[in-house]
Amino acid sequence: EDQVTQSPEALRLQEGESSSLNCSYTVSGLRGLFWYRQDPGKGPEFLFTLYSAGEEKEKERLKATLTKKESFLHITAPKPEDSATYLCAVLPGGGADGLTFGKGTHLIIQP
Amino acid sequence: ETGVTQTPRHLVMGMTNKKSLKCEQHLGHNAMYWYKQSAKKPLELMFVYSLEERVENNSVPSRFSPECPNSSHLFLHLHTLQPEDSALYLCASSQTGTGGEKLFFGSGTQLSVL
Numbered sequence: 692e693d694q695v696t697q698s699p700e701a702l703r704l705q706e707g708e709s710s711s712l713n714c715s716y717t718v719s720g721l722r723g724l725f726w727y728r729q730d731p732g733k734g735p736e737f738l739f740t741l742y743s744a745g746e747e748k749e750k751e752r753l754k755a756t757l758t759k760k761e762s763f764l765h766i767t768a769p770k771p772e773d774s775a776t777y778l779c780a781v782l783p784g785g786g787a788d789g790l791t792f793g794k795g796t797h798l799i800i801q802p
Numbered sequence: 803e804t805g806v807t808q809t810p811r812h813l814v815m816g817m818t819n820k821k822s823l824k825c826e827q828h829l830g831h832n833a834m835y836w837y838k839q840s841a842k843k844p845l846e847l848m849f850v851y852s853l854e855e856r857v858e859n860n861s862v863p864s865r866f867s868p869e870c871p872n873s874s875h876l877f878l879h880l881h882t883l884q885p886e887d888s889a890l891y892l893c894a895s896s897q898t899g900t901g902g903e904k905l906f907f908g909s910g911t912q913l914s915v916l
Contacts, residue, residue, distance in 0.1 A: 695844070725904070734892050734907025778845070789847035789858055
């Protein structure tokens with residue numbers, strides 16, 4: 692069974708304090724790993740897709756990396772507006788088209 | 803208007819009621835999705851429509867009935883729901899529904915079943 696585990700469940704940082712969020716996965720034939728951001732009262736917003744181990748992508752203060760077992764979302768010098776829930780999802784092989792999501796990491800950046 | 807729009811934003815219904823959730827996308831996409839988001843649980847895929855045909859149905863109870871009259875509109879008809887069906891229902895769209903594409907989500911309908 693495909694599984695996605697995100698850690699920590701919640702993280703509180705001071706503004707400017709860099710950290711990383713983890714997404715561990717077990718999946719049969721990974722076709723893609725996705726990161727989304729979700730603000731309260733809103734739907735998830737797409738951030739990145741990673742397709743193969745060693746791949747990295749960056750957007751402003753965020754950088755996503757991928758290995759064969761996990762992905763990290765690195766947040767450098769975060770600001771309060773980076774506060775949100777960050778969701779990881781995998782697209783398994785085998786023809787199924789639905790994403791399998793993790794429960795998310797609730798990130799709070801304090802000014 | 804742009805993006806994915808869901809109505810209503812909030813819905814409270816009794817177990818014997820019948821209601822419908824509506825989703826409209828203005829992105830020219832060909833695939834639309836219903837997801838369920840419950841507290842402390844991951845997003846769960848319910849239904850996928852590609853070119854107005856249902857391509858996936860993840861063992862969802864029959865009290866949830868989807869309808870996709872065209873590529874821009876998606877409905878979720880609800881009847882005789884249970885309290886455990888209370889959740890945020892999210893609609894999403896993507897270019898083709900072939901997998902591996904980024905999804906564009908609406909803001910969701912927060913459903914409470916009394």
